[in-house]
Amino acid sequence: KQKALRAVESVAALEMLEKLFGNVAKNPSEKKYRRVKFETNAKIKAAFESGKCTSGIALRCFLTHGWVVEEEEENNERVVKLPDSVQQTFRDVREVTERKEALQKELQAAFRRRVAARSKAAASGEKETLLRQLEADKLERAAKGPVTEGSKRVDGALGNGGFSTPQDIGCSGSA
Numbered sequence: 001k002q003k004a005l006r007a008v009e010s011v012a013a014l015e016m017l018e019k020l021f022g023n024v025a026k027n028p029s030e031k032k033y034r035r036v037k038f039e040t041n042a043k044i045k046a047a048f049e050s051g052k053c054t055s056g057i058a059l060r061c062f063l064t065h066g067w068v069v070e071e072e073e074e075n076n077e078r079v080v081k082l083p084d085s086v087q088q089t090f091r092d093v094r095e096v097t098e099r100k101e102a103l104q105k106e107l108q109a110a111f112r113r114r115v116a117a118r119s120k121a122a123a124s125g126e127k128e129t130l131l132r133q134l135e136a137d138k139l140e141r142a143a144k145g146p147v148t149e150g151s152k153r154v155d156g157a158l159g160n161g162g163f164s165t166p167q168d169i170g171c172s173g174s175a
Contacts, residue, residue, distance in 0.1 A: 001092070004064040005099040010051030011107070013058055014100035016044060021065065021096055024088035034082040036062075038069075065092055 008014055023033040038059065039045060048058035059069070059080070066086035070079050082088060 001061075001064045001095060002099075004057075004061045005095060007057050008053050008061060008099065009103065010047075010053035011100060011103055012047045012050040013053040014096055014103060016047035017058070017061055018093060018096045018100060020044075021088050022090075022093045024082055025090045025093050028087060034084075036067075036080045038062075038078050038080050040077055 005014075008017070020033075020036060023030075027033050036044065038048075038055065045055070048055045062080045063069070065088065067080045067082050070081055071077065
């Protein structure tokens with residue numbers, strides 16, 4: 001059962017299996033829930049053919065959970081039925097739910113990895129640009145030659161390099 005469920009790689013298909021199995025588990029005596037028109041029901045067909053799931057993979061899930069395939073004589077349509085001797089349990093529903101949740105986590109993790117890879121690629125492009133600019137700056141500085149002159153003192157308004165003493169601004173220094 002677990003192997004068949006792991007083969008389903010579509011959240012929509014697992015949700016449909018969860019719903020169909022849940023209906024039978026909740027209402028075991030209802031005949032309408034024990035019979036699924038696999039090929040002609042548009043919602044079921046769309047769910048089982050979404051994503052990486054195929055109707056063959058979904059059919060295998062039904063078969064591993066006790067369902068059988070029958071053909072109706074009036075229009076040669078395949079129908080999946082759960083025999084009266086087989087009971088669908090909430091454990092089966094939980095298995096499908098757990099697989100659905102695990103698949104959702106896998107898909108979210110894959111999405112995060114793709115986003116991180118794109119961000120890393122963009123960041124490495126920015127890094128390359130900055131490294132090229134740094135190299136260009138080094139070459140420009142090297143072309144100007146080495147610094148051969150030291151710093152020069154610039155005198156301030158008072159002629160002493162911009163420093164003022166209390167006497168310079170008119171204070172006598174006595175209290």
